[in-house]
Amino acid sequence: MYALLLTVALLGGYVLLWLLGFLGCALHRRRRPVPPGSDFLVVLGAALDGCEPAPVLAARLDVALERYAAEEAAGYRPLVLVTGGKGPHEECTEAAAMARYLIARGVPEERIRREEQAVNTVENLRLSAALMAAERPGYRCTVVTSGFHTVRSALAARAAGAPARVLGADGLLAYGPYQLLREAVGTALALPRTTGAALLLLAGTGVVLGLA
Template structure:
């Protein structure tokens, strides 16, 4: 089964590396491999078997506790350095949720109370499903970020993000610097690409993001005649759809590369596929303290894009676990 899932995953990646199902198929391959190894554990010497059981069963429980503490600490850092928005609180809330689950499981084991045990099993079933999907997302997002876009593109699209008092913040500057590097590399290879600054004006912004981004690009050597502005979008999906219209107008049959931050690259790639944009997505570096909350936010957005399936499975597992644990 592990080999079968791996083969299907590789075929799917070859067809289009921007699918979320690629992440799930690779995750299923790894899960089946682990189950297969556990099924043959009786063939190992007792000492080796004990070590395997520890790392497969006990180490993850310890890792959950360590991860919860890390997420809580990161959440406090986000509160100190960033605004107290829901998106910036996600790492703190995730850490609090994991710690609550650990306490609930320990309490159920200690008290042996049927109702507490049923709630604990129900929560564990739901969290296990979401954790599996998150591990799939995280692993494939890391892999996707290592897959380089092929050279020979006609457009380099920079996805916008919030500007502060008309200035380019570090998060957006890293995207623009990455786009400038890609543009220069294409020119050095003999190409003649355009750069598209994509971003509209938010309610707390003094001008469209595309205009501030264009000023930055011009100041760093991108020629004005090779710079296009898409200044109407307010979401990533609109960034990509409206940029596609620009590309089709200037060069039908185009190929492009989309630039965003590394935590956003895989979800942007999924959205690019949905918007029928002919190109891959690359990620620019992000401050380490910002990465956990941003990654959780991106994962939550992917889950909510398939909310009917994921919420149904999560609810079904939670109810099944609760009923199964009742005496």
């Protein structure tokens, strides 16, 4: 019984530290300035309402529009890359819906690039990185996503080899604490080797110390 309680305590402590670390990273990225100078603004897809952006995606697109205007005001001419495929209950691809939203608000169609195959964050960044490298070798990009999603997006961009800065469209708790907690779990699952090794080590340590 003592071994079990010790193991549970160690694992619980690890989970708490992970959550605090995730929150710290997310807050750091929220406060970190993202200067202009991007070749691409990459807008990550999210759920649609029919064939229109739902609130989470609309918030990302609105910030992308602001960023697009700021880049142009600073003398840059970025392309906007919208990335997202068609979900099982969606009427069109997320990228198509995003492109229409941007065009309706003044972004020229020729300045928009679409990636319409990705079904998750890893694919968003991997497929987008390939498109950007093919069109503008040596590119720089800014990834626009939700505030709660910046940490996992940065990890995915790094894994894809994309030289990206990540911009959060809203606050970490804009969609409630559940979404932030869900994202922390998703980020842990995105690092299976690290997370698995840590959990196995702590579980083993708890058993050994408990039986000693």
